[in-house]
Amino acid sequence: MSLWMIFKVAVLAIFRNKTRSLLTCLGIIFGIAAVIAVLAIGKGASAMMVAEISQMGNNLVMVFPERKQAGVVHQGLGGGQNMTAEDVIAIKNELSHLVQFASPQVNAFCQLMHQNKNWSTRVQGVSVDFPDIKNWTMKEGRFFNEQEERRASRVCVIGTSVASNLFGEEEPVGKTMRIKNMAFKVVGVLNSKGANNWGDDQDDTVMAPYTTVSRVLQGSAFKSINMMNLSLYDMDDLDEAKREITAILRQRHKLADYQDDDFETRDTTEIMNTIGSVTGLMTVLLTVVAAISLLVGGIGIMNIMLVSVTERIKEIGLRMAIGATPFMILTQFLLEALVLSAVGGVIGVAAGIGVAQAIGAMKHWPIVVEAGSAILAFGFSAFVGIFFGFYPAYRASKLNPIDCLRYE
Amino acid sequence: MAHLIEIRDMYKIYAQGDEPVHALDGVSVSIDEGEFVAIMGASGSGKSTMLNILGCLDTPTKGTYLLDGIEVAGRSRTELAHIRNEKLGFVFQNFNLLPRTSAIENVELPDLYLGRLGRRARRRRALELLRRVGLGGRGTHTPAQLSGGQQQRVAIARALMNKPPVLFADEPTGNLDTKSSIEIMNLFTELSRAGITIVMVTHEDDIAAYATRHLVMKDGHLVSDDKGAAK
Ligand SMILES: Nc1ncnc2c1ncn2[C@@H]1O[C@H](COP(=O)(O)OP(=O)(O)O)[C@@H](O)[C@H]1O
Ligand SMILES: [Mg+2]
Numbered sequence: 001m002s003l004w005m006i007f008k009v010a011v012l013a014i015f016r017n018k019t020r021s022l023l024t025c026l027g028i029i030f031g032i033a034a035v036i037a038v039l040a041i042g043k044g045a046s047a048m049m050v051a052e053i054s055q056m057g058n059n060l061v062m063v064f065p066e067r068k069q070a071g072v073v074h075q076g077l078g079g080g081q082n083m084t085a086e087d088v089i090a091i092k093n094e095l096s097h098l099v100q101f102a103s104p105q106v107n108a109f110c111q112l113m114h115q116n117k118n119w120s121t122r123v124q125g126v127s128v129d130f131p132d133i134k135n136w137t138m139k140e141g142r143f144f145n146e147q148e149e150r151r152a153s154r155v156c157v158i159g160t161s162v163a164s165n166l167f168g169e170e171e172p173v174g175k176t177m178r179i180k181n182m183a184f185k186v187v188g189v190l191n192s193k194g195a196n197n198w199g200d201d202q203d204d205t206v207m208a209p210y211t212t213v214s215r216v217l218q219g220s221a222f223k224s225i226n227m228m229n230l231s232l233y234d235m236d237d238l239d240e241a242k243r244e245i246t247a248i249l250r251q252r253h254k255l256a257d258y259q260d261d262d263f264e265t266r267d268t269t270e271i272m273n274t275i276g277s278v279t280g281l282m283t284v285l286l287t288v289v290a291a292i293s294l295l296v297g298g299i300g301i302m303n304i305m306l307v308s309v310t311e312r313i314k315e316i317g318l319r320m321a322i323g324a325t326p327f328m329i330l331t332q333f334l335l336e337a338l339v340l341s342a343v344g345g346v347i348g349v350a351a352g353i354g355v356a357q358a359i360g361a362m363k364h365w366p367i368v369v370e371a372g373s374a375i376l377a378f379g380f381s382a383f384v385g386i387f388f389g390f391y392p393a394y395r396a397s398k399l400n401p402i403d404c405l406r407y408e
Numbered sequence: 409m410a411h412l413i414e415i416r417d418m419y420k421i422y423a424q425g426d427e428p429v430h431a432l433d434g435v436s437v438s439i440d441e442g443e444f445v446a447i448m449g450a451s452g453s454g455k456s457t458m459l460n461i462l463g464c465l466d467t468p469t470k471g472t473y474l475l476d477g478i479e480v481a482g483r484s485r486t487e488l489a490h491i492r493n494e495k496l497g498f499v500f501q502n503f504n505l506l507p508r509t510s511a512i513e514n515v516e517l518p519d520l521y522l523g524r525l526g527r528r529a530r531r532r533r534a535l536e537l538l539r540r541v542g543l544g545g546r547g548t549h550t551p552a553q554l555s556g557g558q559q560q561r562v563a564i565a566r567a568l569m570n571k572p573p574v575l576f577a578d579e580p581t582g583n584l585d586t587k588s589s590i591e592i593m594n595l596f597t598e599l600s601r602a603g604i605t606i607v608m609v610t611h612e613d614d615i616a617a618y619a620t621r622h623l624v625m626k627d628g629h630l631v632s633d634d635k636g637a638a639k
Contacts, residue, residue: 005520016508311507318504321465322566323493323521325486401492402465405504 006328010335013315021340023304024389028344028381029351031297035290035377036352036369041359042286043368046279051366052196053272057134059100059232062266063245065224082253082262085210088127088228091248098241101129101231106210108217113178114166121162123179123206125213126229133231136207141173141188144209152211157188159203180217184208238267294377298384305388310407316396317404326397330390337389341382348381349374410477411438412574412605413462418471420457420628431457432468433628439607439621441573444600446619447609453625455609456578462607463496463576464488476573493522497567499577503559505551511538511562512547518569537565541595557588564595568604575599577608581615593618 014021065083085104092102106125111118124130128146131137144155156179163172172186193202214223232241242265249263316329324332353369360367396404420432431454439445447455460466461473464480473480476495480488492498505514515534519525525533538547541561551559560580567575577596581589597618600606610616624632 002523005523009520012509012513016506314504315506318506319517319521320489321463321492321498321504322518323489323570325489325521327486328489328521400466402460405465405500 006331007335010332013336020304020308024301024340025344027297027300028385029348031294031381032348032377033352034293036374037355038286038290039373040356040367040369042283044366047368048366049275053268059235060268061230063228064264066262066264083225084223085225087252094248095244098232098237099230100233101132103127103130103133103229104210104225105227106213107226108213110180117166119165121204125210126207133229137191139189139191143188149209149211152215154184155187156184156206156208157190158186159190159205160192161201161204162206163189294380301384302388309392312392313396313404313407317401320401329393329397333390333393337386341385345378345382412441413439414474416472419469421469430628435630441605442603444606444620446616447623448616449625454628455625459576459578459609464492495572497572497575499563499567499580501579501582503563505559508550510548510550514562515565515569522570537568541565556584560592574605579609
């Protein structure tokens with residue numbers, strides 16, 4: 001009997017037992033599809049986070065003032081009052097070989113008004129460098145200029161969400177709006193960035209010169225700023241830049257050797273590392289879930305195969321009685337298992353990618369299918385399918401035909 | 409003249425439980441070409457054990473077995489499979505057809521393993537055999553769509569597929585009504601007249617009556633042989 005003949009016998013046996021074949025395939029399909037979908041979505045999500053974080057700013061280094069005062073509850077980043085716009089200017093001047101752009105940031109939560117419409121949002125006081133640091137581009141009009149910054153002019157640019165809430169269909173550029181009841185001229189509208197990772201609407205913002213914001217909106221006696229945003233020429237210089245920034249700020253803040261820094265630097269690599277450990281944990285969790293679904297799929301296959309052992313052993317007994325050799329029996333069952341595993345595997349991979357892409361399209365998540373996870377899932381399910389498909393035949397081939405025929 | 413089947417001092421001992429069971433306890437017998445033999449005896453006397461060993465489905469604990477001049481004892485499982493495939497046909501009490509498989513495919517099966525005929529010739533022979541057992545129009549029916557007597561006739565057609573010189577049958581009418589039993593026995597008689605050697609186990613006298621020779625077993629021993637008695 002040729003191998004081709006045995007293959008035909010195997011395919012006939014698969015079709016003879018459509019239900020069992022289908023159930024076996026389903027076990028393999030679900031096992032593989034679950035793993036591939038889960039891992040593709042997980043990998044895609046972490047790829048997206050990394051992409052979004054690097055999109056937060058170009059070679060971004062942030063410096064926050066830190067409130068150091070005995071007996072007072074730590075207010076968190078940006079809560080201190082010891083950092084000024086002069087610090088930013090000093091850093092930009094002294095580190096001009098490292099720092100390309102620098103912008104202080106002063107935040108004020110304000111009531112906005114235009115005609116009869118009201119809106120509340122955060123007004124960011126920044127410098128002209130800010131759009132370059134944070135990748136903001138103009139949809140209409142322009143950003144405010146250096147002269148306006150120097151003179152603390154009452155000009156602002158607005159995000160698309162503010163534009164639609166305050167101006168509706170109207171063209172905002174050139175119009176006057178009121179911030180905390182003071183008239184500001186809108187000089188530009190920012191291009192939309194959408195929501196960030198944390199779900200905040202980045203377009204719900206107003207930007208004005210930091211000079212203006214700290215003078216007229218905060219009305220603060222101190223010229224303290226909430227943070228500074230710096231953009232380095234090259235992220236390779238990060239360590240040097242941080243050292244220099246620390247030295248300059250310590251000197252300017254007149255800190256003695258025994259005193260701690262009264263500021264804190266943050267950069268995107270740091271955030272990336274934090275996110276990396278979070279997504280790493282997520283990947284571990286997802287992998288566990290995937291492994292469990294593989295296991296469940298595998299147990300399903302085992303069940304079906306074991307339940308059919310009696311019938312199959314009788315079939316084996318009959319085949320041997322009419323002249324099948326043990327080798328032919330083993331080959332037939334191995335081929336059956338291989339065909340089922342291969343068909344189930346291919347469908348499973350396709351279904352897994354399909355499900356991942358459907359979910360990705362629904363949630364606007366990117367999908368990353370790794371060959372490794374496909375091979376792993378395929379390999380495991382195929383192993384289970386082949387092992388348990390082959391096992392009864394292997395056992396039966398060691399029996400006398402009559403013991404198979406009498407098997408209960 | 410050499411016998412077609414010749415066993416000498418055949419033992420089959422099952423070592424299960426406290427006491428070993430001597431299912432065959434030193435049996436010697438020879439069967440010639442063309443004989444129609446009925447093995448008879450009470451339940452548990454060792455009839456099936458004997459038939460299974462003669463049919464190379466089971467191996468004896470001890471003893472020699474010459475089939476068509478070749479020694480069978482001690483052959484590998486693969487060699488035994490080839491012997492069964494080419495020289496022996498089987499009919500079982502419970503038919504043992506492949507479920508959900510058409511009659512014609514069941515009949516073709518032995519030649520799939522032998523590979524002597526091409527696809528077309530195999531189909532033609534299977535159809536011819538089905539006609540010969542009276543099931544000409546039922547080739548596409550699956551076992552579930554056939555009566556017990558019809559299933560047994562498919563099994564007989566299958567047993568004849570590779571033109572074996574010997575046919576073994578263990579209680580072939582055990583699951584059948586009287587009418588079907590008579591039809592099956594008439595078929596056996598016809599095959600016997602055509603020159604096929606038949607060895608059949610039965611405990612029913614009216615079934616055994618179709619045979620030309622009767623072996624009676626008791627507790628693993630051969631206690632009567634009407635051919636030997638005639639000698
Ligand atoms: N696989 C087996 N294991 C143990 N004992 C067996 C086995 N097969 C048959 N026997 C025993 O061998 C004896 C003969 O059995 P068998 O040949 O089937 O009898 P019969 O066909 O005449 O009714 C019985 O006592 C039976 O219990
Ligand atoms: Mg019996």
